[in-house]
Amino acid sequence: MPILEHPAYPPATLLCLESLVPCRESQVSMLLSIFGERQQLSFPSIFIYGHTSSGKTYVMKTLLNTLQLPHVFVNCVECFTSRLLLEEILIQLQNHSSETRRASPVPCDTFNDFVRLFKQALVSQNLQDQTVYVVLDRAEQLREMEANILPAFLRLQELTDRNVTVILLSEIVWEMFRPNTGCFEPFILYFPDYSIGHLQKILSQNHPPEYSADFYSAYINILLGVFYMVCRDLKELQHLAALNFSKYCEPVVRKEAKERDTRKLWKNIEPHLKKAMQTVYLREISSSQWERLQCEEGELGQIKGLSAHAHVELPYYSKFLLIAAYLASYNPVRTDKRFFLKHHGKIKKTNFMKKHEKTSNHLLGPKPFPLDRLLAILYSIVDNRVAPTANIFSQHLYKDLLTLISQ
Amino acid sequence: MAVTQICMTMVQKMLRERLCHHRAMGKLFGIDQQYKHLLELLKQTTVCGESNSALIIGPRGSGKTALLNRVLKDLREMKQVKENLLEVHLNGLLQTNDKVALKEITRQLHLENVVGDKVFGSFAENLAFLLEALRKGNRTSSCPVLFVLDEFDLFVHHKNQTLLYNLFDISQSAQTPVTVIGLTCRQDILELLEKRVKSRFSHRRIYLMNSFAFKQYIRIFKEQLSLPAEFPDKAFAQKWNSNIQLLTEDKTVQDILQNLFHYSKDLRSLNFLLMLAVSNVTVRHPLITASDLQEASKQYRMDSKANIVHGLSVLEICLIIAMKHLNDVYEGEPFNFQMVYNEFQKFIQRKAHCMYNFEKPVVMKAFEHLLQLELVKPIERPSVRSQREYLLMELLLDNNQIMDALQAYPNCPTDVKQWAASSLSWL
Numbered sequence A: 001m002p003i004l005e006h007p008a009y010p011p012a013t014l015l016c017l018e019s020l021v022p023c024r025e026s027q028v029s030m031l032l033s034i035f036g037e038r039q040q041l042s043f044p045s046i047f048i049y050g051h052t053s054s055g056k057t058y059v060m061k062t063l064l065n066t067l068q069l070p071h072v073f074v075n076c077v078e079c080f081t082s083r084l085l086l087e088e089i090l091i092q093l094q095n096h097s098s099e100t101r102r103a104s105p106v107p108c109d110t111f112n113d114f115v116r117l118f119k120q121a122l123v124s125q126n127l128q129d130q131t132v133y134v135v136l137d138r139a140e141q142l143r144e145m146e147a148n149i150l151p152a153f154l155r156l157q158e159l160t161d162r163n164v165t166v167i168l169l170s171e172i173v174w175e176m177f178r179p180n181t182g183c184f185e186p187f188i189l190y191f192p193d194y195s196i197g198h199l200q201k202i203l204s205q206n207h208p209p210e211y212s213a214d215f216y217s218a219y220i221n222i223l224l225g226v227f228y229m230v231c232r233d234l235k236e237l238q239h240l241a242a243l244n245f246s247k248y249c250e251p252v253v254r255k256e257a258k259e260r261d262t263r264k265l266w267k268n269i270e271p272h273l274k275k276a277m278q279t280v281y282l283r284e285i286s287s288s289q290w291e292r293l294q295c296e297e298g299e300l301g302q303i304k305g306l307s308a309h310a311h312v313e314l315p316y317y318s319k320f321l322l323i324a325a326y327l328a329s330y331n332p333v334r335t336d337k338r339f340f341l342k343h344h345g346k347i348k349k350t351n352f353m354k355k356h357e358k359t360s361n362h363l364l365g366p367k368p369f370p371l372d373r374l375l376a377i378l379y380s381i382v383d384n385r386v387a388p389t390a391n392i393f394s395q396h397l398y399k400d401l402l403t404l405i406s407q
Numbered sequence B: 001m002a003v004t005q006i007c008m009t010m011v012q013k014m015l016r017e018r019l020c021h022h023r024a025m026g027k028l029f030g031i032d033q034q035y036k037h038l039l040e041l042l043k044q045t046t047v048c049g050e051s052n053s054a055l056i057i058g059p060r061g062s063g064k065t066a067l068l069n070r071v072l073k074d075l076r077e078m079k080q081v082k083e084n085l086l087e088v089h090l091n092g093l094l095q096t097n098d099k100v101a102l103k104e105i106t107r108q109l110h111l112e113n114v115v116g117d118k119v120f121g122s123f124a125e126n127l128a129f130l131l132e133a134l135r136k137g138n139r140t141s142s143c144p145v146l147f148v149l150d151e152f153d154l155f156v157h158h159k160n161q162t163l164l165y166n167l168f169d170i171s172q173s174a175q176t177p178v179t180v181i182g183l184t185c186r187q188d189i190l191e192l193l194e195k196r197v198k199s200r201f202s203h204r205r206i207y208l209m210n211s212f213a214f215k216q217y218i219r220i221f222k223e224q225l226s227l228p229a230e231f232p233d234k235a236f237a238q239k240w241n242s243n244i245q246l247l248t249e250d251k252t253v254q255d256i257l258q259n260l261f262h263y264s265k266d267l268r269s270l271n272f273l274l275m276l277a278v279s280n281v282t283v284r285h286p287l288i289t290a291s292d293l294q295e296a297s298k299q300y301r302m303d304s305k306a307n308i309v310h311g312l313s314v315l316e317i318c319l320i321i322a323m324k325h326l327n328d329v330y331e332g333e334p335f336n337f338q339m340v341y342n343e344f345q346k347f348i349q350r351k352a353h354c355m356y357n358f359e360k361p362v363v364m365k366a367f368e369h370l371l372q373l374e375l376v377k378p379i380e381r382p383s384v385r386s387q388r389e390y391l392l393m394e395l396l397l398d399n400n401q402i403m404d405a406l407q408a409y410p411n412c413p414t415d416v417k418q419w420a421a422s423s424l425s426w427l
Helices: A012-020 A025-035 A057-065 A082-093 A111-124 A139-143 A148-153 A156-160 A196-204 A213-227 A234-253 A262-278 A287-297 A306-310 A317-329 A335-342 A371-381 A388-405 B004-019 B032-046 B064-079 B100-110 B122-137 B159-173 B197-202 B213-224 B232-251 B253-264 B267-279 B289-301 B304-310 B314-330 B339-349 B360-372 B397-407 B414-420
Strands: A045-049 A071-075 A132-138 A164-170 A187-190 B052-057 B085-091 B143-148 B179-183 B205-207 B376-378 B393-395
Touching: A012 A025, A012 A057, A025 A057, A025 A187, A025 B100, A025 B267, A025 B339, A045 B100, A045 B289, A057 A132, A057 B159, A071 A082, A071 B304, A082 A111, A082 A132, A111 B253, A139 A164, A139 B122, A148 A156, A148 A164, A148 B143, A148 B267, A156 A164, A156 B100, A164 B339, A187 B267, A213 A262, A234 A262, A234 A287, A234 B052, A262 B360, A317 A371, A335 A371, B004 B100, B004 B213, B032 B052, B032 B064, B032 B179, B032 B205, B052 B064, B052 B159, B064 B179, B085 B100, B100 B122, B100 B304, B122 B159, B159 B179, B159 B197, B205 B393, B213 B232, B213 B253, B213 B267, B253 B267, B253 B289, B267 B289, B314 B339, B314 B360, B314 B393, B314 B414, B339 B360, B360 B376, B397 B414
Parallel strands: A045 A164, A045 A187, A071 A132, A132 A164, B052 B179, B052 B205, B085 B143, B143 B179
Antiparallel strands: B376 B393
16 A cells, blocks of 8 residues: 555555655655645745654655756755855756756856746756755755845745745754744755664665574664664764674674584674774774784774874873973862972962852863963973973974874 | 535635735724725825825734725725825835835836936935926826835835935925835834934824723634625525624634633634634534634644653653752753763663663754754854763753653653653652
């Protein structure tokens, strides 16, 4: 029983569309009912929001391409200035019917020119009787452009007096977009996140043909068990699934276990996935490095992330400099006399810890300090006398230190 | 009764044009006085040749542009006015400075050839030249010109308010009958005008305040959805209209409308709601039901932040709860990642049985995802000097939203729920 039905489009196309958008049928049917037939009016602007990889861009593209509705698709991160954005829309509109891309972009500086050129382009492409869709992906970038761009796009139907609908796709909720004096409110549509069942279904679709679907589903189950608490992003999970599958299959390939020996397979893959969480998931090592390491079959402990390589052996004075810097940044200035002088007086027990200092200094972060203080602390903590010539030496070390710290 | 697809298509077409199109050619509700006032004003200009200026002020969606378009349409149909009125439509969103505005005026008056390559000293000279050129075209008397400035409050921000000054000046002094009508949503528009501009303005204001009561609102609902008498399929039109009448008497529908009325009185929101309900009408489902309207209303009033929180992973939810506790303890003072991580560690060590102790970089990645979604925002711009973990931030969700979202969160571990609901006593 097909889920998507619409009088304006042939059922075969709709069936094809349905197969391309798993777990998103209700959103697509809502969009279809809002769009109506080709020449009917629709909301002047639609705002679609949802998490990363919840399918907004993909569903929009698939829907417009499968039903062959006239549309323009622009990514606002690519076209980050208003001029690039407006010109891109006009170019795509001009190339709508022709296959080859024309070389000459139409110069378009202001929205005023854009409205005029847009109307001309619609006439030249014979699109006056159908609804034209302008889709702006990553629409949160529109807020960074000139102040009139976002409100003008929301009203494009009114400003051009043509049958056009603007669709904005974004991760961020509409309340963060609204300008101060208000604007034309778009129709807001939410793309819900995929539930764990949906994720399982979609990820299992990518199974390689050599293995059975059940085998792959079991693998996906294990993967989701480890990563679902941390990350629900479909793209990340697909990436991790693709990288780790060969390791999972190793026992079967080496004939140590059958496909159904879930316990053995789990024991094999589990430490691997945990390691993956610390390295590939955090992008500390690249996926090609990861695959190479897997092939080497070395000890798992050898896989180290980028952060592990920050442990360097420093020379003698550099170590003391580092310690002195640490002390200087976390101790308040008034305690220096007490800690670092050999003959210090007693500090009166005044209530010098003010309210905001009660939060541990380690939570507030390191504080800046002058160079003299650093050197003073250094001289007091190093046991033997630091020769003055060492001062110049330490300046060099200091520079090295700064480069190390700022990494 | 079998309904044909053609009939449905016609119904959809008619209602969509009525509800979505910006030129509301249907009835205007509740603004008869303002309509008469504006019509009189424009008639004076076109028939008697008087210059004038007026501002139409009203909140967004109250019908300013619709009113003006309607008045202009009726005016153009009058015998005396036919082809005797030149219109120039400017919009603050499109003409962002005075030079562009002047070029647009030239273009709309079809005077590009006349202006050619002339260079003018000042704005005033250029405008005077344009009006003079109009005069020469029409020998005996000058044709009245109507300037419509939409988003009037944006023109106020141009340099020296040159355009406004010149337009109002001409409307006070020139021989060509010129009327300037501004449309704006700002009630304090007069304070934004410069002194010399303000003095040339006639201070005539027309207010559109959505001033109808709930009974009238229900009547408007009925009229917006009713099919007109000229509809080809008379039998269906009658059935449709009687269904709409039933809906207006239905208690659930009245509740829905009451909710919307309390939230926002303007007709644009009502039109959106009706459009959603109408889009569900198909051959299988030819009449609107109360449940359609209920679905539409739910769709319209979703809390978007709660929806976003619904899609977060368990680790990210824990971070949000940690931030909530920090806000409770420190009474809304800004926090940084290190503090949040500290709280999270306390939870893991003492209470959690099901949460694995994730490494710090993994928690950092989850935190950065929250930053990307703008649920957490830094107080100052991140500079090169300070480390990322110590940058001060604030949470953009309040406690009620968090607790509501947690109720709806699927498969939330019990420890996490209990931690969220716990007070500060165990700290």
